[in-house]
Amino acid sequence: MPQATPAQPFALRVPTPGRPTPGDASTVRQRFAVAVLLTANFTVTADFSVLNVALPHIGSALGFSLSGLQWIATAFSLCAAGFTLTFGRLADVVGRRRLFLVGITALGASSLAGGLADSPWILVSARVVQGLATAAVIPSALALLTTGFPEGPLRERALGLNGALMAGGFTTGAVVGGLLTDVLDWRWAFFINVAVAAAVLALGPAVLPADRVERRPRLDLPGATTATLGLLALVYGLTQAGERSWTSPHCWAFLGAAVVFAAAFLAAERRAPEPLVPLPILRRPTVVWGNVAGVLAFATITSVVYLLTLYSQVVLGHSALWTGLCFTAMGVGSVIGGAAGPRVIAALGSRNAMIAGFAVQGATTLPLAFLGRPAGWTTVLLAATFVAGAANLVAIVAFMVTATSALPDAQQGTATGLVTMSQQIGFTLGIPAMSAVTTARLHAAGDTGPDALLSALGTALAVNAAVCLITAALLRMVLPTTVRTSAAPTF
Template sequence: MVAPAAAVHGHRMTTTPTAPAAVRGRERLVLAVLLTASFTLAVDFSILNVALPVIGAEVGFALSGLQWIATSFALCAAGFTLLFGRVADIAGRRRVFLAGVALLGVSSLAGGLAADPVVLVAARVAQGLATAAVTPAALALLTTSFPDGPRRERALGLNGALMAAGFTTGAILGGLLTDLLTWRWAFFVNVAVAVGVLAVAPLVLAESRPARRPRLDVPGAVTVTAGLLAVVFGLTSAGEHAWADWRAWGGLLAGAVLLAAFLLIESRVAAPLVPVRILRRRTVAWGNLAGVLAFATETSLVFVLTIYLQEVFGLSPLAAGLSFAVLGLGTVLGGVLGPRLIARLGDPARAVALGLTVQAAATLLLMLLGASRDGLPLLLIATFVGGVANLVAIVGFMVTATSGLPDGEQGLAAGLATMSQQIGITLGIPVMSAVLGAAAGDAATLRTAIAVNAALCLITAVAVWLTLVRPGRARAVVSDRVG
């Protein structure tokens, strides 16, 4: 029996009896270029984490300042994503993509050669800005290069797999480069990738922009960017210090005020950065919320298990990083299976709900871990299954949040989806840090954090089912009766 493939028409989902189509010749080149850039940027989120103590000693960072190597990157990557997604709609997605890749190459070269903290942090800021420019532009180029349907779902599946696997790969690659060569190669690898992408991309990527260029909503751009920066800063401060710290609640409060002002502006300006009608779409609003939590739960679980492997099992940082290779394989498999599962289920929202439910079950299995290394096989099996399920949910989120929109709004939809990804990656670790508190090395406290993680997965799955799957089923029943 041939599995039905999902096709989106406005708000309605219909099914056609086709299997996921193969990606064609030129499309393979487009996919290779876009996925190479996206994977490299995903790796950058975690590639320096293992090497932070070594970098601090060599470059001259105080211990309290090491966090800014990661925080400066995350702030810019999350805070400027929505703005650059809209700029890509205006200036051209290929143009913004190429400019971002060039900035990535230059900033990575500067970071690899940095001899003092100021230059290194400046390089990480520029890398974050490059990520904010390239990621939504690449996603918009991908969604406009592949027609809505099975081929786009397959492309989004591969993109989701590599983006999620990049976070885990970064931890492994960072440990290997630091041990075998030097942490500076974590930057220099990006230079080689940027040169290769810039050599090939102009030959295979066609320019993509709406027929009528939208105007840039400057007040909206300023408030949403400042609001997102404040929220990410507040969350990061909560993880580094405590939720009661003034930097944490001050950042979150300022972010809430700025984002409320942004929504007010968007409801009144003639050419809003984010049209309110898009945010009113259930697929966009709930799809992106699911995306935030899908990324947050998986990246925060990696953080918790990294502590478990080192503090409870007594593994070295490199051995702990290598243990997540199984999780990486699971995410790649999930990215391949995701589009097929969407085709079989006929609705990407069902894939989100199913993926998060299985992820919750796999995470709950980790509650059985004790203090002995005998639990390592269980950890590897559970993280593999959870990785597969998480990527199924991520692929479903990407398809849900970007389908049924005209090409002129794909940059915006891609910016929203990418922002959800960046916020999720940035949000997860501070939340888990707050749960762990001072007893980070205690096995019982770590199991509590694992339980919280599983609960978030299950709550999100239920929310997606109630807001997207059940209403979709009701509409389909009504449509069938009318027909």
Template sequence: MSSTATPPPAADVHPAAPSGSPTRDAPPQRLTPRLKLVLAVLLVAQFMLAVDFSILNVALPAIGDGLGFSLSGLQWIATSFALSAAGFTLFFGRIGDLIGRRRIFLAGLALLGLSSLVGGLATSPEVLLTARVAQGLATAAATPAGLALLTTAFPEGPLRQKALGLNGALMSAGFTAGAVLGGMLTDLLSWRWAFFVNVPVALAVLFVAPAVIKESRPAGRPRLDLPGALLVTLGLLSIVYGLTQAGEHGWTHPVALAALPAGAALLFVFHLVERRAAQPLVPLHVLRKRTVAWGNVLGLIAFVTETSLVYLLTLYLQKTLGFSALTAGISFVVLGLGTVVGGVLASRVIARTSTRTALVGGGLLQAGFTAVLLLLGPTTASMALLLPATFLGGIGNMLVIVGFMVTATTGLPDHEQGLATGLATMSQQVGITLGTPIMSAVVAASTAGVATAGAIHHGVTVAIAVNAALVLLGVLVAAVFLRTDKSAGRA
């Protein structure tokens, strides 16, 4: 999907060039030792951030018992993180473009390490929730900045595709590893180690990154579009909060019914403000790019479907087959392996065919093996079907995710890569937040409030069918709206 016109390389790759200024050197055609080190540092950080999304899921009951959370209050451990992580991603992504991506990246990692230490030492629900909000803000800052540093360090083409493929593989593997690691740490040590594990990793990256990654920022510093920043942040916060409340209490809950339209209205006003702003937070010409707009739609669908499938299979494994939380988490190791394989294959598929081929082919593979899960039965013999289906479906999903990342960051100059990766990260995090409430509502409607193993099995089966249909919708979007320009080699 790389363009034949190569953008100016970023200062990250050529340390001799002044920050934000182009260089006349030819872009690298292979991974040099320096680029390998840059890639390793950024991938370790992104893996840790992905782990942080899921590491507390299994530990929630233990945290509730240890700190005295009420049953209804437990959901706020996840909600507080999701609100700040999704709500502030676009804002921090653009801030990185304005004041320096490395600065935002390092600040985010420092905040993550500090908030993880505070969370692990927490002695009350209030302290732990404060730490979770700070962890979400750290993720909102570090994730798009890290992706922008990655895309500006590698020019459009095979090198960037390979880097994004490895990033996608480790990111998805991090979600799976987080569930397994959280269960192991909670069972063998304490839930507190689900927080503490971030601290040494953050310190290691903070120690190495300043010597490896050069600052990347524009030569001039335009003013921050404060009205736009406030509107988009409040709009996203309202939508994410509405989604979490819908997942917890149902789509007819008054809070969900008020928050979701309010969020949509705020985002509409944001669009109107950006049309008139002299220096908009999100330039509308970026949103009008076919690759950016449809790429992010595909990313949203990819994360909605795969993360919600994990939720559905967790219900099936625990409520229908009677697995423990730890055993269910270990069952997803196979899915994680599939995503790693998919991430490695994605750059090769894109290089030999096109990004649209990866998106369509990966979507068909994911949809087909999601549909296979409709055959799951009420006995453990179904594991012989579930494990290979999730492995192959994971490969397909990762082809789509890498294709989405390549699509959504292509054709933009380096000074707008923070915005592009901020939009991509926002799609990712909103998709993660959106998937579970949607599928939870489908299961609830299908079971009509009955919680027997058979009823839950039926509800999960109906939701899996909806999930597969959403994947096919993404395939249709990619096939229709991302036409391949064979002469340019891109979608």
């Protein structure tokens, strides 16, 4: 197994009562490193949603066909999800800091190209590179966090902040996208990334711990190829389900191909001397069920954003900016949930924290199934999304802690690659799944007007809440009860 070890770890020094060390050089460097990593992850996560509300404007400006608009989002999500596992392993092989900085460079260059694009093919190409950059940045940044902090409360605190900003990035992207589109121009959604990438590249080399590879092995090419093709087929099949419906042969052909590639991947990993994903990792219940929970955590919260966007803009007739602002409560709740997550884990353990997060998220999503037209429902929406966002982040932090715990540093890139893959699949799965529920309800009603849509959205939100509650019950049955509970962090 390749050994990628930090040449100079963060060297945390936990302040003791009465003896604070705020000026300690290693502490200051550590905080700058965390800030750099969290800023990068927040930015690439916001890219999932920042352009959604601007799609009609982009189509008009660059001459996209109506059917071609979906490729602005699909090109990004395909690459972000399809290559994340391979890049997560590559971080273990070539070095986490090196891959992180290469990914940030690609993000800045592709964002500049996207902001200056004057034709559809340039914009879609830029989104492809943005997706590849995301696949490199998120797992390498998470691996730097998990290897830079000892397993325990400090790591949980760092992962909590990371989870809060990543989930907040999705909702913030909708707010920023609406603001930039209405006030400035959609191109600024790309140009902001250029400024962020420049700042990260200026600070990153100085504050991120250098890592080295003692022995540079061959990359598991059969495993990387089958994993990438399988993930590409899975994500594309899921996007086609949202666009064509779950009964489309086109959709199921790609989902079937994903199953075939998954079987080929497992066969390749059994034969590989240094596999992309060591099979013993996949035998750990905490890794398997932790990542299943991660998929569902991201799928349920992102699909709520999608359903409430339709409610706000189509049923109530609000603008893109107003719709984006409605998600501020969810974003604030996400930040609070991410900050509180480590303390909840300290009190309950990561298993019970994950179960509680899904249960509360489901209970607070259920009232949204009864949304109506009167203005009073806005208060219900804001309160419910605030609590649901906080609970979702508790579940996300607990999933990240569970899925990356009790593994050696040499496998943290692989573990965080799996975590990132779960996130990307969750982002992709949620919207087509809830879109299919909404569409099926409209077809059953034989009507597509605002009243019928309101009823269909209520059905989809009820299904969303049920998924959360069922997940909480499932995790209670399958996760081991002997999950470590740590003391409250002081990071």
